[in-house]
Amino acid sequence: MNRNIGPTYYSDYLHLNKLLDSQHAKSKEVGHEAHDEMLFIVVHQVYELWFKQIIHELKSIRETFSLPSIAEKELSKCVFRLERIKKIQGLLLNQLEVMETMTPMDFLEFRDLLVPASGFQSVQFRTIEIMMGLKTTDRIDVDREFFTGRLNDEDKEVINEVEKHESLLVLVQNWLERMPFTKFEGFDFWNSYRDAVEGMFKRDEEIISGNIASLTDRAREIQLENLKATKETFNSLLDEDAHNKLIELKKRKLSRTATLNALFILMYREEPILHLPYVFLRNLMDIDENFTTWRYRHSIMAHRMLGTKIGTGGSSGHVYLKRAADNNRVYNDLFDLSTFIIPKSEMPKLPVQLTDHLGFHFRG
Numbered sequence: 001m002n003r004n005i006g007p008t009y010y011s012d013y014l015h016l017n018k019l020l021d022s023q024h025a026k027s028k029e030v031g032h033e034a035h036d037e038m039l040f041i042v043v044h045q046v047y048e049l050w051f052k053q054i055i056h057e058l059k060s061i062r063e064t065f066s067l068p069s070i071a072e073k074e075l076s077k078c079v080f081r082l083e084r085i086k087k088i089q090g091l092l093l094n095q096l097e098v099m100e101t102m103t104p105m106d107f108l109e110f111r112d113l114l115v116p117a118s119g120f121q122s123v124q125f126r127t128i129e130i131m132m133g134l135k136t137t138d139r140i141d142v143d144r145e146f147f148t149g150r151l152n153d154e155d156k157e158v159i160n161e162v163e164k165h166e167s168l169l170v171l172v173q174n175w176l177e178r179m180p181f182t183k184f185e186g187f188d189f190w191n192s193y194r195d196a197v198e199g200m201f202k203r204d205e206e207i208i209s210g211n212i213a214s215l216t217d218r219a220r221e222i223q224l225e226n227l228k229a230t231k232e233t234f235n236s237l238l239d240e241d242a243h244n245k246l247i248e249l250k251k252r253k254l255s256r257t258a259t260l261n262a263l264f265i266l267m268y269r270e271e272p273i274l275h276l277p278y279v280f281l282r283n284l285m286d287i288d289e290n291f292t293t294w295r296y297r298h299s300i301m302a303h304r305m306l307g308t309k310i311g312t313g314g315s316s317g318h319v320y321l322k323r324a325a326d327n328n329r330v331y332n333d334l335f336d337l338s339t340f341i342i343p344k345s346e347m348p349k350l351p352v353q354l355t356d357h358l359g360f361h362f363r364g
């Protein structure tokens with residue numbers, strides 16, 4: 001490798017001429033420069049730069065997860081990269097405060113010049129959403145309609161390309177499905193788990209039916225009905241058909257095997273070999289949550305700036321944004337896993353051969 005490329009100069013290396021000559025206020029063009037338009041442009045550009053970095057990290061994780069098997073060292077690298085995305089998200093959230101130093105009146109000085117441009121057209125934001133696992137068919141109507149409708153042909157092509165790859169959600173599902181631990185030398189974890197859950201429900205039922213003297217008949221009936229509903233939720237996980245039905249209804253995304261294995265990781269995360277997969281899943285949840293928080297904060301900011309005016313991209317404004325914040329969560333299945341966690345004392349004891357397999361052993 002020839003490393004003799006001559007001296008590097010700071011501004012050449014960073015292409016500062018290009019970067020710092022990329023803030024062109026529309027209001028200046030029309031002969032009445034609005035002071036705050038510079039802030040509006042800079043904040044958006046900084047966001048786009050950080051989006052670029054997030055995509056860079058996600059691409060590398062996607063590459064690792066496309067491999068037929070993932071070595072511990074590679075998984076650890078992915079965990080660090082997810083941590084980096086989380087830190088960037090912290091900045092993205094705080095930057096909204098800088099944007100909010102602009103008053104709604106100052107915004108009105110140049111807002112009409114932006115129409116019909118809008119965050120709807122942020123191809124990088126859409127790329128992140130798609131890479132994370134948000135499907136076009138899962139978007140809410142207005143979002144779906146504006147999704148590519150507002151993009152030029154070049155940007156539509158970029159989105160088409162991104163959609164050709166498997167999303168992180170699908171790749172994580174494939175990885176979870178490959179986990180070998182829940183069936184081990186004649187031991188089927190899920191049979192033991194089912195027994196533990198049934199035992200737990202039986203005890204709950206006995207308590208409600210018999211022991212709580214203070215309950216009226218109606219209160220007892222309601223509690224038993226609630227218990228029945230909880231049992232059905234548990235069954236929906238253990239019964240393949242019930243789980244697939246929920247996928248059809250778009251209430252679950254991950255396959256049953258992947259969901260069960262994620263639950264196993266969550267419950268037995270203290271086993272050394274499961275610790276890193278657990279941190280990986282937890283980071284995915286954090287990132288999903290951080291995007292939701294950003295979307296929600298951005299919707300409040302839009303409310304503050306626009307009141308109930310529609311957006312420059314033509315949506316209903318903050319009402320649309322708030323709905324999208326709730327709808328566009330991707331990793332709900334991981335959040336839902338808490339439903340299926342049982343008390344530590346009731347968790348099936350793993351056979352010694354399996355715990356040996358899950359542990360790290362230092363041999364002299």
Ligand code: HEM
Binds near residue numbers: 048302
């Ligand atoms: C004065 C500040 C801002 C206001 C009033 C505002 C308002 C809006 C509105 C109303 C929409 C809905 C689409 C539309 O009808 O135009 C939107 C979408 C969006 N905005 Fe902003 N925005 C602001 C700043 C920002 C900043 C700083 C970013 C950072 C990149 C951003 C990124 C986005 C994105 C990505 C969308 C698409 C969201 C989605 O469809 O889920 N916005 N914005």
